[in-house]
Amino acid sequence: MSLRTRLLWTLGLTLTLLWGLTAVWLLRDLHQQVEHTLDQRLAQSARMVAGLVSQLPDEVWQQAEHHRLSIPAIKGLACQVNSPSGEVIAQTHTDLDGVLTPRQTGHSYRTEDGVKWRIFTYQHDDLTITTADRVEERNLLLTDVMMATTVPFLFALTGSLAALWLGTLRGLRPLSRLKQALAQRHPEALAPVEIPDLPAELRPLVATLNALLSRVQQAFIREQRFTNDAAHELRTPLTAIKTHLQVASRQHGEASRFALTQAEKGVSRLQGTLEQLLMLARLENGLDDAWQTHCLARSAAMDALLMLGEEAQVTFTITWPDETLYLPAPHELVVTALRNLLENAHRFSPDPGSVQVCFNQSGSGLAIEIRDQGPGVSDQDLPRLAERFWRHGTGHGSGLGLAIVSAIAERFSGRLSFTHNAPHGLVAQLWFPLVEDTRHRADRPDVAWGSPVAPHQ
Amino acid sequence: MHVLLIEDDALVASGIQAGLEAHDFVVDLAMSLADGRHAMKVSSCDAVVLDLGLPDGDGMTLVREWRESNLDTPILVLTARDALHDRVAGLQGGADDYLLKPFELDELVARLHALIRRAAGRAHPRITHGPLNFDPLTREITVSGRLVMLQRRETTLLEAFLQSPTALLTTDQLKDRMYGLSDDVESNALNVHIFHLRRKLGKGIIETVRGLGYRLGSPEAVDVSQASSRPKE
Known part of the structure; x- marks a missing residue:
C-alpha cells in the first residue's frame, strides 16, 4: 500500500469516525433537549392556562356552566380545562374531546384516530388542564432542528476530507517527483539524483x-x-x-x-x-586454516632475505629486530610481504646500489623500513603504488606485488606507506602491531640465528 | 611488406615479430610511443600493428596524431582490453582494424593483408599483371598458371612494384619496403634482387628510370617461358 493511500485512509477514516461520533452524540443530546423543551412548552402552556382560568371573574364561571368557553388556539397546541366533576369548562378544539380527556397528571402519549399526541395533564385548584401537542408536528420541528445541525456537520466533514485529500496530494508531491525521477532512470545509471525544491525532510x-x-x-x-x-x-x-x-x-x-x-x-x-x-x-576472503596466527619477526625477515636472488650487486644493510618480537600474522605472509618489498627495492636499485632495511620497535608496534636509492616515484604516483596492476614506467612483474603487501598489512591490522628517500629513491614502511602475550612464544621454538649479517653483498 | 609493430611487452613483441617474419613481412619493432613516432618518421611502412597500453601513454594518441597529420597508413590495433567502449573508441579514433589478444597468427596476417590491399584500393586479394598472378597471403606467384619460385626478398620487392603498378619507386622507397630499420643492407643488395627478378620473370618486368628509380614494366613484358613447368595444383 502506498504511503499516500495509507495516509488518506488513516486520516480520512479517523476524521470521518470522529466527526460521526461527535455528530451522533450531539444529535442525541439535541434530540433530548428539543423533546424536553417541547414538553416544557406543553407544561408552561398548561400552567399559563391554569393561571388565566383561575383569575376569571365569577360571571364567566356561571356562563361556563351553560356552555363551554372557547380558548383561542395556539398553533400546534390543543388545550382543555376540566372541572373537578369532569365537565369540560374551556377548550381550544371541540373535536379533540377524546384526546384531551384528563388522565393522570404529567406527561404521556396518547393515540387517537391514528394520530399520536403528547399530552400534559395539570391539576390546579380542582381544575384539570390538559394540553396536547401533535407528535407529528413535534417530529417535524425536531427534524428541522436536526437538519439545521447536520448539514453544517456534513459540509465540514466533506470539506475536511477534501482538504485532507488535497493536502496529502500536495504534501507528498516531492515524494512522487522523487519516485518518478528514480523510475525514469536507467537501472544502471549512477549519476546523482537531482530534484529541485525538495523539502527539508527529503x-x-x-x-x-x-x-x-x-x-x-x-x-x-x-x-x-x-x-x-x-x-x-x-x-x-x-x-x-x-x-x-x-x-x-x-x-x-x-x-x-x-x-x-x-x-x-x-x-x-x-x-x-x-x-x-x-x-x-x-x-x-579469509584465512587459510593452515596459516598460523603469529610469527617471529626475525625469522620471517631472515627467510625473506634468503629468498632474494643473488645476481645483482646490491648491498643490503640490515638493522635486525629483537629476537623476541612476534607479529600477529602468519609467517608465510610476513615473508611474502617482506620479500615483495625487498624485491621491489632490489629491482629499482642502481647497479651497484644499496638498500637499507631497518626494524624499529616503537611502542606497541614494529616498523619495518626499506630504503632504496632507485629513481623513486613522482608525488602523484606515491599514493598509487599499492594499487593493483599499477606499474612504474615500463614496469616489471604483474603490478600486484605491493598490492599484496598492502592487503597483508590491512588483513593483520598493520599498514603500508611510502615516502620519498633523499636525495632520490623510495622508502617503504610496513608497520605491524606486536603480539603482547608471551604465551605465544612457546608455540614456535626460537630459532637460534647467527650473528646478524646481510645474506648477500 | 613492411610492418611497424609497436608493442611494449618484449615477449609478445618477439612472438609477433617472428610470426610476421615467417609470413614474409619485414617488421620494425618499437616499444614505446616515442619509438613508434620516430620509426614512422624515418621509414615508410605498409601497415602498423599497434598495442594500446604503452609505457609512455595510450597507443590511441599515436593513431590520432597520425590521422590528424593525414598519414593514412592502415593501423591494426592490438589490445588485451575487451571492453566495448575500448573497441569503439579505437575504431572511431582512426584505427582501421582491431584484434583482441590473444589472437591467431593467421588471422593477424590475413587482416594485415586485407588492410594493405584496401589501402592500395584493390578489392580482390590477388594481384594480376598480364599472365603474372600474385597472392599476397600465400605468397604464391604464378605465370600463366605455372608456379614461379622466388626468394623471400624477391617476393617482397615484386610485391612493392605490383602494389603500385604505375608509380615510380625510388631506391630508398624500395629499400624501406624490403628491410627493417635494424637490417644491415648492403649497397648493391637491391640491384641483386632486381637482377634476379628480371632473370626469373623477364627482362622487362622492371624498368629502370635513370637517375630516378624503377617502375613495373608492361604486362606484355612478363616472360611466360621462364616459369617452371610444374603447373599450379
Whole structure:
C-alpha cells in the first residue's frame, strides 16, 4: 500500500469516525433537549392556562356552566380545562374531546384516530388542564432542528476530507517527483539524483542516496578498471605463449626451439600473475586454516632475505629486530610481504646500489623500513603504488606485488606507506602491531640465528 | 611488406615479430610511443600493428596524431582490453582494424593483408599483371598458371612494384619496403634482387628510370617461358 493511500485512509477514516461520533452524540443530546423543551412548552402552556382560568371573574364561571368557553388556539397546541366533576369548562378544539380527556397528571402519549399526541395533564385548584401537542408536528420541528445541525456537520466533514485529500496530494508531491525521477532512470545509471525544491525532510535522503550512488560509481569504476587490468595482465602472457607456440609449429630447428623457450617464459609469467591474484583473493576472503596466527619477526625477515636472488650487486644493510618480537600474522605472509618489498627495492636499485632495511620497535608496534636509492616515484604516483596492476614506467612483474603487501598489512591490522628517500629513491614502511602475550612464544621454538649479517653483498 | 609493430611487452613483441617474419613481412619493432613516432618518421611502412597500453601513454594518441597529420597508413590495433567502449573508441579514433589478444597468427596476417590491399584500393586479394598472378597471403606467384619460385626478398620487392603498378619507386622507397630499420643492407643488395627478378620473370618486368628509380614494366613484358613447368595444383 502506498504511503499516500495509507495516509488518506488513516486520516480520512479517523476524521470521518470522529466527526460521526461527535455528530451522533450531539444529535442525541439535541434530540433530548428539543423533546424536553417541547414538553416544557406543553407544561408552561398548561400552567399559563391554569393561571388565566383561575383569575376569571365569577360571571364567566356561571356562563361556563351553560356552555363551554372557547380558548383561542395556539398553533400546534390543543388545550382543555376540566372541572373537578369532569365537565369540560374551556377548550381550544371541540373535536379533540377524546384526546384531551384528563388522565393522570404529567406527561404521556396518547393515540387517537391514528394520530399520536403528547399530552400534559395539570391539576390546579380542582381544575384539570390538559394540553396536547401533535407528535407529528413535534417530529417535524425536531427534524428541522436536526437538519439545521447536520448539514453544517456534513459540509465540514466533506470539506475536511477534501482538504485532507488535497493536502496529502500536495504534501507528498516531492515524494512522487522523487519516485518518478528514480523510475525514469536507467537501472544502471549512477549519476546523482537531482530534484529541485525538495523539502527539508527529503534533502538528507537524497543527499545520502547521492553519496551512495557516487560510492557505488567509484567502486564500479575501480572494479571495471581491475577487470580490465586483470584481463590485460592475463592476456598478455597468454598472447606471448600462443604466438610463440604458433611460430614454433611453423618453424624448424633453432627458430622453433627459441619460440618454445619464449612460450615457456610466458607460461611462468602467467603462472606468477595467477598465483598473485589467487593470493590477493585468499587474503580478501579469509584465512587459510593452515596459516598460523603469529610469527617471529626475525625469522620471517631472515627467510625473506634468503629468498632474494643473488645476481645483482646490491648491498643490503640490515638493522635486525629483537629476537623476541612476534607479529600477529602468519609467517608465510610476513615473508611474502617482506620479500615483495625487498624485491621491489632490489629491482629499482642502481647497479651497484644499496638498500637499507631497518626494524624499529616503537611502542606497541614494529616498523619495518626499506630504503632504496632507485629513481623513486613522482608525488602523484606515491599514493598509487599499492594499487593493483599499477606499474612504474615500463614496469616489471604483474603490478600486484605491493598490492599484496598492502592487503597483508590491512588483513593483520598493520599498514603500508611510502615516502620519498633523499636525495632520490623510495622508502617503504610496513608497520605491524606486536603480539603482547608471551604465551605465544612457546608455540614456535626460537630459532637460534647467527650473528646478524646481510645474506648477500 | 613492411610492418611497424609497436608493442611494449618484449615477449609478445618477439612472438609477433617472428610470426610476421615467417609470413614474409619485414617488421620494425618499437616499444614505446616515442619509438613508434620516430620509426614512422624515418621509414615508410605498409601497415602498423599497434598495442594500446604503452609505457609512455595510450597507443590511441599515436593513431590520432597520425590521422590528424593525414598519414593514412592502415593501423591494426592490438589490445588485451575487451571492453566495448575500448573497441569503439579505437575504431572511431582512426584505427582501421582491431584484434583482441590473444589472437591467431593467421588471422593477424590475413587482416594485415586485407588492410594493405584496401589501402592500395584493390578489392580482390590477388594481384594480376598480364599472365603474372600474385597472392599476397600465400605468397604464391604464378605465370600463366605455372608456379614461379622466388626468394623471400624477391617476393617482397615484386610485391612493392605490383602494389603500385604505375608509380615510380625510388631506391630508398624500395629499400624501406624490403628491410627493417635494424637490417644491415648492403649497397648493391637491391640491384641483386632486381637482377634476379628480371632473370626469373623477364627482362622487362622492371624498368629502370635513370637517375630516378624503377617502375613495373608492361604486362606484355612478363616472360611466360621462364616459369617452371610444374603447373599450379
